Amino acid sequence: MILPFxxxxxxxxxxxxxxxxxxxxxxxxxxxxxxxxxxxxxIRIRDSIASALRGLPELGLxxxxxENAPSAEGQVLLxxxxxxxxxxxxxxxxxxxxxxxxxxxxxxxxxxxLRIQGYGLAGGLSLxxxxxxxxxxxxxxxxxxxxxxxxxxxxxxxxxVGTGIRLSLxxxxxxxxxxxxxxxxxxxADDLNLEMRGxxxxxxxxxxxxxxxxxxxxxxxxEEDLLRFLEEDFLSRVVREERRARDTLLSTRREFLxxxxxxxxxxxxxxxxxxxxxxxxxxxxxxxxxxxGLLTGxxxxxxxxxxxxxxxxxxxxxxxxxxxxPLRIQRADLVRRxxxxxxxxxxxxxxxx
Amino acid sequence: xxxxxxxxxxxxxxxxxxxxxKTERHLCSECAAQAGLTAQEAHVDxxxxxxxxxxxxxAAGPEMEVRAAPECPTCGSTFARFRKMALLGCPDxxxxxxxxxxxxILRSQAAEARELPEHEGLHPSSFKSASQPTKTLIxxxxxxxxxxxxxxxxxxxxxxxxIRKLHExxxxxxxxx
Numbered sequence: 001m002i003l004p005f006x007x008x009x010x011x012x013x014x015x016x017x018x019x020x021x022x023x024x025x026x027x028x029x030x031x032x033x034x035x036x037x038x039x040x041x042x043i044r045i046r047d048s049i050a051s052a053l054r055g056l057p058e059l060g061l062x063x064x065x066x067e068n069a070p071s072a073e074g075q076v077l078l079x080x081x082x083x084x085x086x087x088x089x090x091x092x093x094x095x096x097x098x099x100x101x102x103x104x105x106x107x108x109x110x111x112x113x114l115r116i117q118g119y120g121l122a123g124g125l126s127l128x129x130x131x132x133x134x135x136x137x138x139x140x141x142x143x144x145x146x147x148x149x150x151x152x153x154x155x156x157x158x159x160x161v162g163t164g165i166r167l168s169l170x171x172x173x174x175x176x177x178x179x180x181x182x183x184x185x186x187x188x189a190d191d192l193n194l195e196m197r198g199x200x201x202x203x204x205x206x207x208x209x210x211x212x213x214x215x216x217x218x219x220x221x222x223e224e225d226l227l228r229f230l231e232e233d234f235l236s237r238v239v240r241e242e243r244r245a246r247d248t249l250l251s252t253r254r255e256f257l258x259x260x261x262x263x264x265x266x267x268x269x270x271x272x273x274x275x276x277x278x279x280x281x282x283x284x285x286x287x288x289x290x291x292x293g294l295l296t297g298x299x300x301x302x303x304x305x306x307x308x309x310x311x312x313x314x315x316x317x318x319x320x321x322x323x324x325x326p327l328r329i330q331r332a333d334l335v336r337r338x339x340x341x342x343x344x345x346x347x348x349x350x351x352x353x
Numbered sequence: 354x355x356x357x358x359x360x361x362x363x364x365x366x367x368x369x370x371x372x373x374x375k376t377e378r379h380l381c382s383e384c385a386a387q388a389g390l391t392a393q394e395a396h397v398d399x400x401x402x403x404x405x406x407x408x409x410x411x412a413a414g415p416e417m418e419v420r421a422a423p424e425c426p427t428c429g430s431t432f433a434r435f436r437k438m439a440l441l442g443c444p445d446x447x448x449x450x451x452x453x454x455x456x457x458i459l460r461s462q463a464a465e466a467r468e469l470p471e472h473e474g475l476h477p478s479s480f481k482s483a484s485q486p487t488k489t490l491i492x493x494x495x496x497x498x499x500x501x502x503x504x505x506x507x508x509x510x511x512x513x514x515x516i517r518k519l520h521e522x523x524x525x526x527x528x529x530x
Contacts, residue, residue: 029444032428036442111440133475140478146444147480151458152472154444158458161447163474219462220470 014300015291016239018170018210018307020125021081022132022227025112025155025164026139029146033156034092034109042092042109049108050095052142059104059135061097072322075313081170082117083107104131111156112164114139125167125231129223152219162219167230171238174209174288175245178257185238192234193217207277208284208307213238246292261289269341273325274332279310283335298339306338356381364456377452425449490519 027033031045053061066074066088077083082098082105091109098105107115116139118131146154152162160166176185189196193216198206213234215226249257264285268274274282287303289295308314310331316322319330336342356363356379363379424431430442432453441447447454455469463470471492493516500509 027444032443033441035438035440036428036430136475137478144479145477147477148444148447148472149480150469150471151447152474152476154447156440158441158447158454159461161458162462162472165474217462219458220466220473222474225473 013235013239014121014304016171016173016242017121017124017235018172018304019081020120020128021166021168021170022118022125022128023166023168024116024132024136025160025166026114026116026136026143026153027146027155028113029144031113031146034111034113035156037092039093045113046093046095046108049106049114049139049143050097052139053097053106055142056135056138059097059138060099061104061106062100064096064098066094066096072313072316075311076317077105077313079308079311079313081119084110084115086110103127104135106135112160114143125169125227125235129167129227133223159216160218162217163221163223163226165218165223165226166214167226168212168214169230169235171211171213171242172209172284172287173211173238173242174284175242175249177209178249179245181241181245185241189213194230194234208280209288210280210284210307246288250292250294257289257292258294260285261294265289265295265339268335269339271332271335273328274310274335275328276310276312276331279331279335280307283307283310286339302338306335309334355379356384358384423449423452490516493519 028045028048031037032041034042034045037045050063053059064073064077064083071088074083074088077096077098078085078088080102082102083096084107087094087096087107087110093109095108096105097108103119105117105119107117116132116135118128118133118135120127120131148154153164155161155164173182173185176182186196195214195216197212197214198210215230217226264282268279268282268286283303283306286295286298287300287307290298290300290303309318312327315327315330315334318334319327321327321330355361358380361381361383363381364385425442425446426449427445428442430446430450432450435441435446435450435454441450441454459466459469471489473489493512497509497512497516500506500512
């Protein structure tokens with residue numbers, strides 16, 4: 001079981017950054033890529049990587065086999081970004097490993113033979129990179145990765161060739177959104193050769209003002225340079241802009257902002273049914289209110305944690321509910337409990353249902 | 354890549370395989386039209402996502418006329434298959450499909466560059482290349498000159514540090530970590 005989502009109040013960028021991730025793509029040399037491998041080859045690839053990983057107990061990995069595990073477990077891993085949506089699609093012989101503290105995960109036989117993902121929290125891109133690199137360097141001693149001098153690590157899709165690295169940041173940008181600055185932000189990201197997407201990756205929508213930003217280029221730029229660029233140039237600018245936007249809203253449209261925040265809090269404290277999307281959008285407003293000091297009774301960490309805990313997979317794991325309506329009830333109950341909302345009258349006896 | 358005829362940038366690439374012999378021609382649009390090879394302009398919305406970009410270029414497929422597609426000798430994948438899936442079949446595909454693939458990699462990785470940049474960063478610990486440090490040094494020296502010329506002194510200082518580091522690491526020394 002994965003430990004609860006953790007953030008520390010002393011993380012300097014906590015008000016803007018939710019998750020930092022570094023992903024490395026690798027393939028075993030002399031083997032076809034997953035999309036071209038037959039059943040035997042897929043099994044051989046999976047077993048050789050899994051056996052190398054099992055020989056490294058210091059990584060502390062727990063295993064997840066999507067073919068033989070309840071789907072809610074996969075959903076939880078997906079909501080924590082430890083596996084990708086593609087990994088959970090029915091497909092070749094896949095296997096994932098993850099640390100309980102969610103600092104490291106590996107996916108075997110996703111698009112590439114091996115995807116290593118390291119995680120840090122707010123502003124923890126360096127930590128995320130260190131986690132991924134540490135695992136990769138250990139495996140490098142045991143596995144032979146497809147590589148050539150000109151193109152670097154060879155990957156199934158040429159958009160990953162070279163370092164195979166994807167550094168990504170999950171950012172909470174309600175301020176920039178509310179002052180209408182997202183288009184400009186999108187252009188700035190484009191100019192810097194960065195990809196901007198919604199909450200669940202490629203092609204997804206930004207729910208709760210959460211945006212994922214990652215590098216596009218993987219060839220000819222070394223990992224440390226990329227990391228420095230993202231952390232020092234890009235991230236510090238975005239954080240500054242987001243904070244400035246929040247300050248502007250606070251000083252010029254305080255009532256507008258306060259109204260949104262208080263309405264969100266009221267809904268969250270009193271709703272009896274909450275859909276996932278609605279809950280995330282309201283929690284985003286709440287998080288903004290806490291970050292700018294309009295709400296003082298709720299810690300920022302509670303709002304951040306709730307943004308994970310209200311996701312359907314997390315809720316199913318915690319409550320055993322799988323049906324939509326009971327999940328909406330459970331979600332509203334959880335939020336009311338955590339935010340000091342009212343207690344609903346006792347439910348009617350079961351025979352009256 | 355330049356046009357074989359007039360030296361302008363080439364955007365039509367023809368690959369023929371006849372009796373096992375591969376011949377290549379790289380032409381600009383005008384010379385291609387004169388040579389009777391059709392090339393239309395790509396009318397696609399500029400996509401932001403590199404995978405989408407490759408898919409769109411592949412779907413539109415106008416810049417590249419592949420008369421007889423090469424095939425990967427290891428896994429049998431063709432460029433047509435890559436066109437459909439946006440995925441290669443095995444590591445050897447990079448070499449086997451190099452000609453049609455290279456402009457795409459260049460476009461998705463380094464649209465501003467004229468030629469494909471060389472890999473920088475981690476490499477397998479077992480990988481030993483005698484030419485690697487020398488090649489990197491030559492490239493860094495070239496970049497340093499460019500940076501000085503463009504009065505980008507901060508970048509020049511970074512490059513100088515990299516060159517120094519590379520010199521230090523390539524010196525045979527048992528002190529190296």
